[in-house]
Amino acid sequence: MAGRSIRRTIGILALGTLVAVVEWAVIVLRPAKPALALQVVEGVDRSYRGRFAGELAFQTVLAQMPEQRRRALAFVERRTGLRLVATDRERILIRFTEDAGPEQTLAVTETRSVNGRRCQVVTFYLPPLLREQLPVEPTLRHELAHAVMRQRMGFRYGYVPVWLREGIAVWTAEQIEDKAALLIPARLAAGQDPLMLLNGLDTLPHTLDDLLEDALLFQYLEQRCGAPCVQRVIQDVVHGRSPRRLIEHATGLSWREVNAQVRAFSLDYIRARSTMGAQHSQVSDTFPALKGV
Numbered sequence: 001m002a003g004r005s006i007r008r009t010i011g012i013l014a015l016g017t018l019v020a021v022v023e024w025a026v027i028v029l030r031p032a033k034p035a036l037a038l039q040v041v042e043g044v045d046r047s048y049r050g051r052f053a054g055e056l057a058f059q060t061v062l063a064q065m066p067e068q069r070r071r072a073l074a075f076v077e078r079r080t081g082l083r084l085v086a087t088d089r090e091r092i093l094i095r096f097t098e099d100a101g102p103e104q105t106l107a108v109t110e111t112r113s114v115n116g117r118r119c120q121v122v123t124f125y126l127p128p129l130l131r132e133q134l135p136v137e138p139t140l141r142h143e144l145a146h147a148v149m150r151q152r153m154g155f156r157y158g159y160v161p162v163w164l165r166e167g168i169a170v171w172t173a174e175q176i177e178d179k180a181a182l183l184i185p186a187r188l189a190a191g192q193d194p195l196m197l198l199n200g201l202d203t204l205p206h207t208l209d210d211l212l213e214d215a216l217l218f219q220y221l222e223q224r225c226g227a228p229c230v231q232r233v234i235q236d237v238v239h240g241r242s243p244r245r246l247i248e249h250a251t252g253l254s255w256r257e258v259n260a261q262v263r264a265f266s267l268d269y270i271r272a273r274s275t276m277g278a279q280h281s282q283v284s285d286t287f288p289a290l291k292g293v
């Protein structure tokens with residue numbers, strides 16, 4: 001009996017190792033994106049010559065970007081407690097493209113080879129950026145949170161679950177209220193229950209609708225044990241430690257208890273904002289769960 005159980009344990013360990021090796025190979029060996037040749041001044045690419053290049057709106061964005069980048073980087077470093085050395089900070093770059101990008105997306109961050117150096121590149125999509133005239137800085141802080149963690153972690157960032165990456169980025173950028181103001185009224189307007197936004201952290205595919213739930217975990221953590229405690233969790237994620245254990249340690253609760261508490265906290269958060277928005281409409285009558293708050 002003992003021999004069979006040892007063989008079974010060895011089999012499970014071997015299978016686990018094989019899965020880890022395949023995952024590692026997929027992340028490390030996948031084809032790199034094409035190298036970029038950019039004209040970088042103060043962390044911002046000046047090589048864009050496309051159809052928006054002559055527009056005043058683009059020239060204003062370009063002129064303001066170096067200072068916005070500097071400010072947003074300092075903000076992210078302060079908020080997360082993740083410090084970059086100057087040579088790492090220089091590897092975080094901003095560029096522009098006239099591609100429209102995926103729907104509702106203003107910018108994306110990728111690791112790219114730029115002029116022979118491995119850099120983190122935040123690409124802004126010019127059509128939505130110039131058309132919607134949204135404030136650039138919240139998006140910039142969000143993307144730079146991804147960029148700073150990528151720069152600190154290298155390819156290991158690919159192992160961090162998407163809910164954790166996005167939760168940290170939204171919390172860091174202080175975008176939680178913005179996300180709530182966007183997502184909750186959209187659900188109400190579509191005749192749907194906004195509590196459906198809480199569908200579980202690990203749910204795939206992960207969409208923009210999931211970012212509020214991701215970030216509410218960090219909002220809960222901040223309220224329970226303070227911003228320095230959230231910073232410690234982020235720093236430990238960068239050092240490759242298990243996020244579940246970190247959060248259990250930070251809260252003194254089991255993962256099951258954390259989930260229950262975060263869910264209760266998130267339900268209250270969404271209910272409060274749903275009824276605020278619904279005071280001027282009849283929509284809340286459709287959702288008894290939202291009433292009486």
Ligand SMILES: [Zn+2]
Nearest residue numbers: 142146166169
């Ligand atoms: Zn993001």
